[in-house]
Amino acid sequence: MRQVTSSVAVVIPARNEEQLVGRCLESVLVAARRVAIPVSITLVADGCTDDTVQIARQYPGVTVVELDASNVGSARRHGVEVACGSASSGVWIANTDADSVVPANWLVEQLRLAHRGIELVIGTVRPDFADLSAEQVAAWTATHVPGFANGHVHGANLGLSARLYEAAGGYPDLPEHEDVDLVARCATLNPVTLATDRCEVMTSGRQYGRTDGGYARYLRADLLAAVQEADSERTVR
Template sequence: MDSLVVVVPARNEETRLPRCLAALADAVNAVEEEFGTDAPVITVAVVLDCCTDGSAGIVAGWPLVTALTSTAGSVGSARHTGVEHLLAGTDPGHTWVATTDADSAVPRRWLAVQLALAEAGTELVLGTVLPDAELPMGARARWQGQHALVDGHPHVHGANLGVRADRYLEAGGFSPVDSDEDVALVAALRALGVHECRTALIPVLTSGRLTGRAPGGFGGYLTGLVAAGS
């Protein structure tokens, strides 16, 4: 891979963006340390989607992060906008696309592991997520009981996804929808017969809040878990 692009959609995430961006900076440093002169050029973009809080100011404090704006009000459109912008001028066959969320924190080797898998021929990487302490303990226990966080897991999360750019473009990219844009993309990629890896090596810590930004998204699912235990 000559290039690696990271896209982060954000809507009013001023309180969580610092954690997200600090974790991404650590992940970028890990690539540079592990790959040395063979490290790809890495570009990170936060897509500020209909933000009315101080999210833009937070991103401005990270000079190596590109801030993009969207008025679509859709996480699928935000991801699509970010990827389209960052892929301009790259060679899609030698570019890796990674996506996470503004309320999430990636592990240090998040990018390094994806790059190693890409170099070995993997075209799609699907990782796992872990809800943080915002989710009540009982609901967290129920969540853990329903999720197999092992290699070969069945989960799809936009907060922990990577794909080779040429295959992403073949599949038509992220759809401009309010939720499940990640599921739709993976379905299209699988229809193309991509070589995928479902790994538990790089779990992403994500918000356990019950009021999410995307209708029908992860927050809604967690709300259901809480209700099931009441």
């Protein structure tokens, strides 16, 4: 049965993001003003030792909560709990990261899909090219086709109904890949799912992240390797 979406809960984990959190919140606030239903924005400052909290609290309409877990899965989970509380019926949970910038149509597009009955939206991300070398930019461009959603899971651009989130058991307390784990558990429930690049999020192109894996490792170690491997295969053929 299709559920009417009555509100949106945006959840953003942050750990020492004083340089980037401002532009993230500004972009989310722009996206929130584009929709007609209530939008709450919850930023979870997890183990921050810089000015992330002070900066985030300067933005009206943003709820800032502090956590000392140094665990992104715990931060996302806590953020959802704060944002949704006990009234999760009709809530759409939109997830991004504090080092990311969402497009103005981010929530408009997710809600359009939710209205169509989509329960899980897997959005694409692209790195901030200003953080990459010319070689990395060329490699990323060569491996990403405009208009094609590859289906890779990124917590920086993920939306789902609170009903599905709860049924899947929510975010696990993992230091990385908590988004992949959640989506994998959602998949066992056979939700109506769509991968899309129509509301692509720009995320930091940093080469070293908060954990050993994740997107930073992909940009640093895996991106160029994937292109070199593809070139080698073409040469062999």
